[in-house]
Amino acid sequence: MSPRRSTSSKSFSLKLAPGSSCTRTPARSCPGPGHAVCMTGPSSCILHSAMTPEQFIAERTALGLSQSALAEALGVDQGTISRWEAGKTRIPPAIELALATLKEKLHPMTAPRRPRVLVADPVAPEGIELLRRVADVDVRTGLQQDALVAAIPAYEALVVRSETKVTRPVIEAAAKLQVVGRAGVGVDNIDLDAATERGVIVVNAPQGNTIAAAEHTIALLLALARHIPQADASMRAGKWDRKSYLGTEVRGKTLGIVGLGKIGSEVARRAVAMEMRVLAVDPFVPVERARSLGVESVDFEQLLMLSDFISVHPPLTAATQGMIGAAEIARMKDGVRIINVARGGIIDEAALAEAVRSGKVAGAAVDVFTAEPPPPDHPLLGDPRIITTPHLGASTAEAQERVAIDVAEQIIDVLEGRPARYAVNAPLLAPETLQVIGPYMGVAEQLGMVATQLVTGKLEAIEIEYYGEITEHDTTPLRAAVIRGLLRPISEENVNIVNAHLVAAGRGWDIRETTRASHEVFLNLVSVKVRTSEAEVAVSGTVERAQPRIVLINGLDVDIAPERGMCIIVCDNEDRPGMIGRVGTLLGQFDINIQSMQVGRRAPRGRALMLIAVDEEPTPDQLAQVEAIDGIYNVRLVRL
Ligand SMILES: NC(=O)C1=CN([C@@H]2O[C@H](COP(=O)(O)OP(=O)(O)OC[C@H]3O[C@@H](n4cnc5c(N)ncnc54)[C@H](O)[C@@H]3O)[C@@H](O)[C@H]2O)C=CC1
Numbered sequence: 001m002s003p004r005r006s007t008s009s010k011s012f013s014l015k016l017a018p019g020s021s022c023t024r025t026p027a028r029s030c031p032g033p034g035h036a037v038c039m040t041g042p043s044s045c046i047l048h049s050a051m052t053p054e055q056f057i058a059e060r061t062a063l064g065l066s067q068s069a070l071a072e073a074l075g076v077d078q079g080t081i082s083r084w085e086a087g088k089t090r091i092p093p094a095i096e097l098a099l100a101t102l103k104e105k106l107h108p109m110t111a112p113r114r115p116r117v118l119v120a121d122p123v124a125p126e127g128i129e130l131l132r133r134v135a136d137v138d139v140r141t142g143l144q145q146d147a148l149v150a151a152i153p154a155y156e157a158l159v160v161r162s163e164t165k166v167t168r169p170v171i172e173a174a175a176k177l178q179v180v181g182r183a184g185v186g187v188d189n190i191d192l193d194a195a196t197e198r199g200v201i202v203v204n205a206p207q208g209n210t211i212a213a214a215e216h217t218i219a220l221l222l223a224l225a226r227h228i229p230q231a232d233a234s235m236r237a238g239k240w241d242r243k244s245y246l247g248t249e250v251r252g253k254t255l256g257i258v259g260l261g262k263i264g265s266e267v268a269r270r271a272v273a274m275e276m277r278v279l280a281v282d283p284f285v286p287v288e289r290a291r292s293l294g295v296e297s298v299d300f301e302q303l304l305m306l307s308d309f310i311s312v313h314p315p316l317t318a319a320t321q322g323m324i325g326a327a328e329i330a331r332m333k334d335g336v337r338i339i340n341v342a343r344g345g346i347i348d349e350a351a352l353a354e355a356v357r358s359g360k361v362a363g364a365a366v367d368v369f370t371a372e373p374p375p376p377d378h379p380l381l382g383d384p385r386i387i388t389t390p391h392l393g394a395s396t397a398e399a400q401e402r403v404a405i406d407v408a409e410q411i412i413d414v415l416e417g418r419p420a421r422y423a424v425n426a427p428l429l430a431p432e433t434l435q436v437i438g439p440y441m442g443v444a445e446q447l448g449m450v451a452t453q454l455v456t457g458k459l460e461a462i463e464i465e466y467y468g469e470i471t472e473h474d475t476t477p478l479r480a481a482v483i484r485g486l487l488r489p490i491s492e493e494n495v496n497i498v499n500a501h502l503v504a505a506g507r508g509w510d511i512r513e514t515t516r517a518s519h520e521v522f523l524n525l526v527s528v529k530v531r532t533s534e535a536e537v538a539v540s541g542t543v544e545r546a547q548p549r550i551v552l553i554n555g556l557d558v559d560i561a562p563e564r565g566m567c568i569i570v571c572d573n574e575d576r577p578g579m580i581g582r583v584g585t586l587l588g589q590f591d592i593n594i595q596s597m598q599v600g601r602r603a604p605r606g607r608a609l610m611l612i613a614v615d616e617e618p619t620p621d622q623l624a625q626v627e628a629i630d631g632i633y634n635v636r637l638v639r640l
């Protein structure tokens, strides 16, 4: 918390959304049913939301409903409402959503519009439930490309698994898409370049289905070794055939793993437990890491030559596509068994089918295909030595619940202006960075917005200064937020951490950034300076008690708790008796209601800054009349 100077200013108020004081930890271990951990406890976490009785009463009052009217609208009895309001019974999370829906029904014009989320592939209900707390969610699976292109303009967020292809035409058709959530690992079905250009953040759930995919791999390995699906099919056909299915033990056999990442490592661990010798090739994994798993790091050639089983676990990239083809298979042991639970195309499908047919490869197990579903005449279908599953690697109840919650949480983060934990097309930020920097994103954007609106003339220079603990972390997200804010009042461009550097470069902006370990007054401070051909402005902000504050404008103390939609008249004036009265009287004549007012000044009777938050926006002519008051140098209108 920043120490505050004493100030004579009157503060603007900021209404906190329920739960906005909650700081979620990135390392989840959930105290509640399938939800994220909340450091402030379930009573204030938006995910657990329980509204507080005070928040509930405030909402009911805002709706203009008596206890009995609200009870009727919510379909509960009045005693329940009384108990919630008295804090005797916990308010169920669903009630917050019900209140929002009611608000929209009763006051469609004033209720803030909720963002819309399209869920285009089957996703676990736990994730959808989370999203519904903050957004309107449509579940429409199986959409063809044309239908998706037609639907996408209405949505702020899109959730997919591997089935829906998020192509360039889909991204380009999107009018307000902010985030695509991939409820799983592989993002090869999403055009990342198109998303990056448009500032659409792509997030995935890289850990939730690791164990599911590893266990599926082991299941296929054992099924291959013991012909389980074939024997089962034989019995279903009424046979009792014990001769055809002589198996092989896996103990003492060699498993070659290509790609010792999260899934590859878990497969290795399980194979070691089954007393297999495990070899691995992964150019990006240190030998020491492999050794700690009981795995021998080898080169690709050794792996091909020495393995009895080969399982591939890299992502599908230009380098891994077709990395195992006819030539590689030819160098393998006769009777090798091959497993692919990663992506179709890493192993050449036709070459693998041919090698099984020829007997070079004793069996193959394939979960993923170049085209899904594969056409009926696909070469890997129909051979009794090839076991196939319809992309089931991630299909466990546990994995689906985890990945759905992981992406839902990140989508909520993005929609509410916070950085996402696993953004695929944004700089990777350490969880500690997110925790420290995240709360400053909002104020950084607001500083940019204020700065743009306080200057006129041609832009010459932009400088951002960071002070305090925040400088110990990667400040890229703050820079992106400032750029977003600078552009917001003047451009429709969607700017975020994903494309801020492209946008700034495209406008020829050379943004200078400086960091200072401490500030004389504030523990943390972000300062945005903009110089134009006509003016120079510096606006600084911080976060106090989880609330953004704008604390300095051109070196003068102010204290603004910025709120979206706020309208502030900023008067640069001489500090002398009667100024506030004159401006107030004039605004009164215009029937403009003053929400709050404060004056920042360096010394009595010097130059001062008057900030007047108003309920109604003045016209340019009215502003000109304020500016014409004797002692006022200039007037600007700032909208947040
Ligand atoms: N069948 C299914 O349902 C599922 C499939 N997957 C697939 O599995 C893949 C792996 O997932 P994770 O283990 O979570 O990813 P990961 O990123 O943790 O691991 C991938 C590993 O492959 C390595 N690698 C990259 N290029 C390589 C190359 N040319 N040769 C050898 N190694 C290389 C990387 O260094 C990394 O260690 C995903 O990309 C996805 O395509 C993931 C989940 C479920």
Ligand SMILES: O=C(O)C(=O)COP(=O)(O)O
Binding pocket: 161, 162, 163, 183, 184, 185, 186, 187, 209, 391, 392, 393, 394, 395
């Ligand atoms: O997470 C992955 O990469 C997967 O392949 C899982 O795909 P799915 O979500 O089951 O369509």
